Amino acid sequence: MRQQELEKAKDYKYGFTTDIESIRAPKGLNEEVIKFISNIKKEPKWMLEWRLKAFNRLKSIKEPNWQKPKYPKIDYQNLYYYSAPKSAKDKPKSLDEVDPKLIETYKKLGIPLKEQEKLAGVAVDAVFDSVSVATTFKDKLTEKGIIFCPISEAIQKHPDLVKKYLGSVIPITDHYFATLNSAVFTDGSFVYIPEGVRCPMELSTYFRINASETGQFERTLIIADKGSYVSYLEGCTAPMRDENQLHAANVELVALDDAEIKYSTVQNWYPGDKDGKGGIYNFVTKRGLCKGKNSKISWTQVETGSAITWKYPSCILKGDNSVGEFYSIAITNNYQKADTGTKMIHLGKNTKSKIISKGISAGHADNTYRGLVDINKNALNARNYTQCDSLLMGNKCGAHTVPYIKNKNSSSTIEHEATTSKINEDQLYYCNQRGLNQEESVGLIVNGFCKEVLQQLPMEFAVEAQKLVGISLEGSVG
Amino acid sequence: MLEIKNLKASINERSILKGLNLHIKPGELHAIMGPNGSGKSTLANVLSGKKGYEITGEINFEGESLKAVSVEERAQKGIFLAFQYPLEIPGVNTNNFLKTSLNSILKAKGKKELDTLSFLKLVKEKSSELGIDEKILSRQLNVGFSGGEKKKNEILQMKILDPNLSILDETDSGLDIDALKIIAKGVNSSRDDKKSFLVITHYQRLLEYIKPDFVHVLSDGKIVRTGCGELAEELEKTGYKKIN
Numbered sequence: 266m267r268q269q270e271l272e273k274a275k276d277y278k279y280g281f282t283t284d285i286e287s288i289r290a291p292k293g294l295n296e297e298v299i300k301f302i303s304n305i306k307k308e309p310k311w312m313l314e315w316r317l318k319a320f321n322r323l324k325s326i327k328e329p330n331w332q333k334p335k336y337p338k339i340d341y342q343n344l345y346y347y348s349a350p351k352s353a354k355d356k357p358k359s360l361d362e363v364d365p366k367l368i369e370t371y372k373k374l375g376i377p378l379k380e381q382e383k384l385a386g387v388a389v390d391a392v393f394d395s396v397s398v399a400t401t402f403k404d405k406l407t408e409k410g411i412i413f414c415p416i417s418e419a420i421q422k423h424p425d426l427v428k429k430y431l432g433s434v435i436p437i438t439d440h441y442f443a444t445l446n447s448a449v450f451t452d453g454s455f456v457y458i459p460e461g462v463r464c465p466m467e468l469s470t471y472f473r474i475n476a477s478e479t480g481q482f483e484r485t486l487i488i489a490d491k492g493s494y495v496s497y498l499e500g501c502t503a504p505m506r507d508e509n510q511l512h513a514a515n516v517e518l519v520a521l522d523d524a525e526i527k528y529s530t531v532q533n534w535y536p537g538d539k540d541g542k543g544g545i546y547n548f549v550t551k552r553g554l555c556k557g558k559n560s561k562i563s564w565t566q567v568e569t570g571s572a573i574t575w576k577y578p579s580c581i582l583k584g585d586n587s588v589g590e591f592y593s594i595a596i597t598n599n600y601q602k603a604d605t606g607t608k609m610i611h612l613g614k615n616t617k618s619k620i621i622s623k624g625i626s627a628g629h630a631d632n633t634y635r636g637l638v639d640i641n642k643n644a645l646n647a648r649n650y651t652q653c654d655s656l657l658m659g660n661k662c663g664a665h666t667v668p669y670i671k672n673k674n675s676s677s678t679i680e681h682e683a684t685t686s687k688i689n690e691d692q693l694y695y696c697n698q699r700g701l702n703q704e705e706s707v708g709l710i711v712n713g714f715c716k717e718v719l720q721q722l723p724m725e726f727a728v729e730a731q732k733l734v735g736i737s738l739e740g741s742v743g
Numbered sequence: 744m745l746e747i748k749n750l751k752a753s754i755n756e757r758s759i760l761k762g763l764n765l766h767i768k769p770g771e772l773h774a775i776m777g778p779n780g781s782g783k784s785t786l787a788n789v790l791s792g793k794k795g796y797e798i799t800g801e802i803n804f805e806g807e808s809l810k811a812v813s814v815e816e817r818a819q820k821g822i823f824l825a826f827q828y829p830l831e832i833p834g835v836n837t838n839n840f841l842k843t844s845l846n847s848i849l850k851a852k853g854k855k856e857l858d859t860l861s862f863l864k865l866v867k868e869k870s871s872e873l874g875i876d877e878k879i880l881s882r883q884l885n886v887g888f889s890g891g892e893k894k895k896n897e898i899l900q901m902k903i904l905d906p907n908l909s910i911l912d913e914t915d916s917g918l919d920i921d922a923l924k925i926i927a928k929g930v931n932s933s934r935d936d937k938k939s940f941l942v943i944t945h946y947q948r949l950l951e952y953i954k955p956d957f958v959h960v961l962s963d964g965k966i967v968r969t970g971c972g973e974l975a976e977e978l979e980k981t982g983y984k985k986i987n
Binding site for chain 1: 791792793794813814815817818819823824826829830832833834835840843844845847848851883884900904
């Protein structure tokens with residue numbers, strides 16, 4: 266038994282838990298729990314009302330069921346909706362005040378906060394379970410008028426901005442998981458870039474699910490005011506466990522006139538073991554609104570973890586001349602499943618969108634690209650280019666492409682290209698003959714296949730992502 | 744260097760090599776000629792360790808049997824195969840590929856891996872030595888390369904990886920005279936008393952530029968004649984039919 270556990274832990278590099286005592290809300294989903302969360306976060310009344318409105322809505326709607334990967338019924342009354350590391354109750358003012366155990370956890374994850382602060386120039390709003398414990402580089406950002414803080418803090422300190430934009434892209438009535446998140450979200454990041462400011466560094470948040478049986482419901486809101494620019498990185502790892510864990514985050518982006526937001530994700534949550542037992546349910550709603558003219562929102566995602574990945578980072582191109590981009594790598598191995606893609610909603614004139622999706626499937630995995638290009642009747646001269654490539658490894662996995670195109674304007678140009686290929690034995694032989702072993706060869710070929718997406722990632726992320734691509738497929742070729 | 748004894752190979756129950764013997768000593772260059780379907784490429788594949796063949800007989804490289812040695816381990820031990828049809832790998836930068844390759848070979852030998860700067864210096868040196876435009880190295884591996892560029896790229900890889908035994912599988916096929924000279928130069932400049940070559944070719948043309956120590960004629964899976972340079976010239980005149 267012990268030996269088995271060790272074996273399991275070895276399979277998942279990030280599989281460990283920290284035994285920090287947790288404060289928990291009682292199990293279950295009801296008004297009391299929502300009040301508990303709102304109270305512990307010291308939220309104003311309007312926020313609680315907003316949550317309760319969402320909760321009331323939730324009672325009348327059902328989980329969607331049209332996705333390809335099916336999962337066992339989730340018992341929402343059997344989950345904890347709030348858990349916080351006790352030591353974070355009195356918020357640390359600097360890294361020195363942070364519980365050394367937390368710091369140790371981050372170190373195991375390869376995120377040495379202290380070194381990062383100095384070396385990488387990255388400000389980290391670290392979410393450990395549900396409470397942000399350390400925010401670095403605040404001063405440097407404050408100088409420029411940039412707000413980068415936990416959303417719970419923004420609710421207290423910047424209520425006008427939060428009131429104006431929270432739920433403006435993903436309404437509380439949107440769909441089951443988005444509504445659930447609106448009712449019970451615990452924390453997440455808030456970013457505001459003032460007019461004309463170019464954020465001087467990549468903003469980064471590392472998420473980590475920790476306490477047992479805790480659904481993690483983050484809420485992130487990023488607002489780029491007129492003429493501003495920000496690049497935001499999100500990277501995730503989670504400890505291993507056997508029960509499935511639900512993760513239903515909401516991420517909203519708003520870009521005003523001439524503003525640009527670049528949002529990059531590397532997702533490496535516990536995918537379940539080799540037989541498909543355990544793993545995270547990654548049901549995330551991400552949506553960006555190009556509200557102003559000439560604005561741009563670009564999503565880049567590298568999805569390698571989770572038992573089920575089900576998400577469609579989308580762009581609503583409302584402003585004239587606005588641009589939406591979606592670059593995606595989704596890797597599924599063993600029994601992992603992914604149903605991911607994007608929605609590009611063209612509303613404004615001369616709006617442009619680009620979709621590059623690379624799906625890689627190995628083992629018994631199943632990988633679906635699902636995407637919508639919707640060109641409304643007022644979107645004169647809209648353009649879309651979509652390219653979906655699938656790579657299969659072995660003959661027990663699946664790849665599917667489900668593009669939806671709705672065009673209500675005859676002046677638009679829509680292009681769609683799709684390919685499906687199998688990893689070529691001769692390519693592997695060629696690499697082997699040059700001294701590369703099977704895994705190095707697969708990593709190389711797959712990285713080549715994903716190149717167009719990988720090169721969209723900020724430098725420090727790209728290196729990590731490249732390694733991850735190789736690691737995720739280890740053992741997939743005999 | 745390389746000793747092949749009574750080598751038989753078949754694929755899908757079709758027998759291709761039918762008892763081949765060959766002995767290549769350090770510093771020697773052997774040419775193998777033969778008509779289509781005589782087993783030349785199979786010999787190259789089998790020596791490199793390609794999967795899919797039923798094999799009996801012995802292959803010893805530097806005194807060790809290659810029986811249980813994988814493709815990559817053979818490469819790491821110093822066996823290089825210049826492919827007849829080099830593979831395209833989209834999205835993979837040629838320089839990057841070459842660096843990864845060189846470093847895994849160095850690593851396997853317990854030598855220090857090269858950093859990017861020293862690697863680029865080595866590449867510059869070797870490509871200018873051969874008169875190969877460095878630009879092809881910043882392109883995706885073999886993608887959109889002309890036939891000649893692909894073959895030149897193979898020879899450049901050979902120069903950089905510096906193997907003990909180089910097998911050239913019809914590297915000269917389909918090349919113009921300038922490309923042919925570059926290939927020949929790549930081989931000739933690498934020859935010394937330690938390095939061995941096995942050059943597989945259809946035509947005598949390449950052997951005007953590369954002087955072999957021995958020429959073997961392969962026919963129906965066996966070596967049917969062995970001679971020196973003159974044998975190639977004779978073949979050019981008489982064709983393979985007479986030999987059989």
